Amino acid sequence: MKQEGKKRIWKEFQKEIPDDHFFFVRSCIRQSFFPGSEQFLIKLLREELGKDIYEDPRHTTCTGIGYHSDVVPFETIQTVVARHFALATERGYKDILISCVTSFGIYEEIVETWKHFPETLEKTREYLYKATKREFEVPRTILHTSDAVYKFKDEIASRMKYPLIDHRTGEPLKAVEHIGCHYSKMFPKYGVGGAEFPHTLVGMIESWGGEVIDYPERRHCCGFGFRQYLIQADRGYSMSNSKKKFESMEPYKPEFVLANCPGCTMFMDKWQYTIKEQEGKTYGVNGQGIPVLTYEELAGLVMGYDPWDLGVQYHMVQSEPLMDKMGIPYDKDKKYIAKDGSKLEAPKNLINA
Amino acid sequence: MPEKQDEHIVIVGAGTAGCTAAGQLAREGYRISLIEKESKPGGKVNNWYQLFPDRRKSEEVLKYLLGEIDNPLINISLNTDIDSIIKEKKKFLVTTTHGELLPADAILLATGFDLFNPERKEEYGYGIYDDVITSVELEDKFHSGAILTSKGVPPKRVGIVHCVGSRDEKVGNFHCSKVCCVTAVKQAIEIREMLPGTEVFCFYMDMRMFGPYYEELYREAQEKWGVNFIRGKVSEASENIEGRLLIKVEDTLAGRPLKMQVDLLVLMIGIENSLSGKRIAEDLDLKIGINGFFSVLDNHYGNNLSNMEGVFFAGTCTAAMNITDTISHARAAVVEIDSYLKSQKKEVEV
Structure with a gap:
């Protein structure tokens, strides 16, 4: 395999990522299932890197899951997104930083629709004004939060305490990177490195000392695909996609595994639990599962943040084997202690626990 | 009354079309400057080992082309490109990249085609996976007498992907490159001849066997050589832990997805108008068709004529065509140029 070929493709898909002043919009899934990631993102940008990141409490869901399951019409979601743009416009922000890959894809789709069909933009302006009396500017850049972490990956590396290296052998740790389908498969130009060989997560892993695996089912969907899990009877299809990937890796x-999509992170984590329950099968070494992390969790770990503050314990597959290899110290007794000092109930049937 | 030798024609491109037209125009008595950007004449025919449909050695056609331009009235400039072409009234002034100034009474553009860069079809991993090669690189292997993978061993299974960069909206090419289907059939047979134990699978959208004896060759590939033809596009290629290629295809006749390991994946790269041709088009304000090639004045009875009087086309700069059709098109261009120059003379005389 020739890395130079990948580098040539990466050069084709370079994305303009601003250095500062981000209008941040949260993800429904991320703030519910692993809220530590978004909290750390804000901390990383604001406190570690001194950037201006603004979050408006009036921001709502983008209604993307409803849109992808045919509950929310396109005109409606355009108006909801236009309202988010209006909030950014009112606060003077031009660059929107989106935490969710589903939302990111929706924002791209809407902005591209407006470019190609300007009448839809005018209609949306009209709908929004009638409903809320708000007006908006189309943002200058549509950014995913992984783009921002990618932008500052080398600054993170300069603050690194625990690189992605097995501290006992000195060998780089092997990582699977998984990009959400809606990050760049719909519009490759919006993703760093394009759709087939995206560089966003590869860049982070390599910058932090790890080695990326290119396995046959790398490009395959994690199985999240909305219709595959919204109806319970179809969830076997969703899981079979994840299983295909695990068998291949x-x-x-x-x-x-490092993922940039809330759905991928959740499903590739939780389906490992389900597969283990159903078939007794795990895919990591020594009968372990493979931890599935967000890029903020990984950034926090390499920078030496307390793993429990990052929230890595809220996945089904636990990260202790990985942290042991990286040489990260942790206190098992504090794993489920809340901020107020009270003891939380520990989840059951975790993998690697 | 000026003699034909006083009239000077600049032909851009010394491939099949350029050489054919140059030879015939010189035999008619015209003085020709033949400009070629490569180091030798013959164009893309130089790339090929054998030609379809009769599997003749490409050297034979090359020999014919070189024979055509062996004429004292033809002055060939190799490693030379066009810097600019300026038209003043009825005359042209061509400046080459070597600074030569060539006054011309007519220009024939025989700029040919560029091969599609398969890196643009990122999903096939060309330039990344070691055993993903192009149809042209396979010809090099035929020339060398050995078909080996990157591991230095003969492949046990070869996949051939049709329509790479052709009929593909994603890369902006709607046109059919015409010659790739029959090239794939020819190459599949050649592989089977050289490596009888190797399985060959062709993945196609349609088999476009448009020329004489093409259909017969296609039949022979199946009946005599056991080449497998699967209707479906390869969606992606990847490499497994042993370094073998894993491809995903939809078999649209069986109606099911297919996953297959191959040792060599050959991409049938399509053709596009050449960059140098496009540059000249911009320079002279020549029209480009929706397929990216030069737009001819009339698709039926003016397909050597451009939108600029005195500028003519020959060969694959106007559309995909095989060698036979390219030669016919170039010969037709000769008739058009001759008739144009004669009409110019008449105007002068009047």
């Missing part, structure tokens, strides 16, 4: 013995 297993021979390479990855230490962890």
Whole structure:
């Protein structure tokens, strides 16, 4: 495999990522299932890197899941997104930073629709004004939060305490990177590195000392695909997609999976639990599962933040084997202690626990 | 009354079309400057080992082309490109990249085609996976007498992907490159001849066997050589832990997805108007068709004529065509140029 070929493709898909002043919009899934990631993102940008990141409490869901399941019409979602743009416009922000890959895809789709069919933009302006008396500017850049972490990956590396290296052997840790389909498969130009060989997560892993595995089912969907899980009876289809990926990556013995989509992170984590329950099968080394991390969790870990503050314990597959290899210290007794000091109930049937 | 030798024609491109037209125009008595950006004449025919449909050696056609331009009235400039072409009244002034100034009474553009860069079809991993090669690179292997993978061993299974960069909206090419289907059939047979134990699978959208004896070759590939033809596009290629290629295809006749390991994946790269041709088009304000090639004045009875009087086309700069059709098109261009120059003479005389 020739890395130069990938580098040529990466050069084709370079994205303009601003250095500062981000209008941040949250993800429904992320703030529910692993809220530590978004909290750390804000901390990373605001406190570690000194950037201006603004969050408006009036921001709502983008209604993307409703849109992708045919509950929310396109005109409606355009108006909802236009309202988000209006909030950014009112606060003087030009660059929108989106935490969710589903939302990111929706924002791209809407902005591209407006470019190609300007009448839809005018209609949306009209709908929004009638409903809320708000007006908006189309943002200058549509950014995913992984784009921002990618932008500052080398600054994170300069603050790194625990690189992605097995501290006992000195070998780089092997990682699987998984990009959400809606990050760049719909519009490759919006993703760093394009759709087939995206560089966003690869760049982070390599910058932080790890080695990326290119396995046959790398490009395959995690199985999240809305219709595949919204109806319970179809969820086997969703899981079979994840299973296909795990079987394909297993021979390479990855230490962890890094994903940039809330759905991928959730499903690739939780389906490992389901597959283990159903078939007794795990895909990591020594009968372990493969931890599935967000890029903020990984950034926090390499920078030496307390893993429990990052929230890595709220996945089904636990990260202790990975942290042991990186040499990260942690206190098992504090794993489920809340901020007020009270003890939370520990989840049951975790993998690697 | 000026003699034909006083009239000077600049032909851009010394490939099949350029050489054919140059030879015939010189035989008619015209003085020709033949400009070629490569180091030798013959164009893309130089790339090929054998030609379809009769599997003749490409050297034979090359020999014919070189024979055509062996004429004292033809002055060939190799490693030379066009810097600019300026038209003043009825005359042209051509400046080459070597600074030569060539006054011309007519221009024939035989700029040919560029091969599609398969890196643009990122999903096939060309330039990344070691054993993903192009149809042209396979010809190099035929020339060398050995078909080996990057591991230095003969492949046990070869996949051939049709329509790479052709009939593909994603890369902006709607046109059919015409010659790739029959090239794939020819190459599949050649592989089977050289490596009888190797399985060959062709993945196609339609088999466009438009020329004489093409359909017969296609039949022979199946009946005599056991080449497998699967109707469906390869969606992606990847490499497994052993370094073998894994491809995903939809078999649209069986109606099911297919996953297959191959040792060599050959991409049938399509053709596009050449960059140098496009540059000249911009320079002279020549029209470009929706397929990206030069737009001819009339698709039926003016397909050597451009929108600029005195500028003519020959060959694949106007559309995909095989060698036979390219030669016919170039010969037709000769008739058009001759008739144009004669009409110019008449105007002068009047």
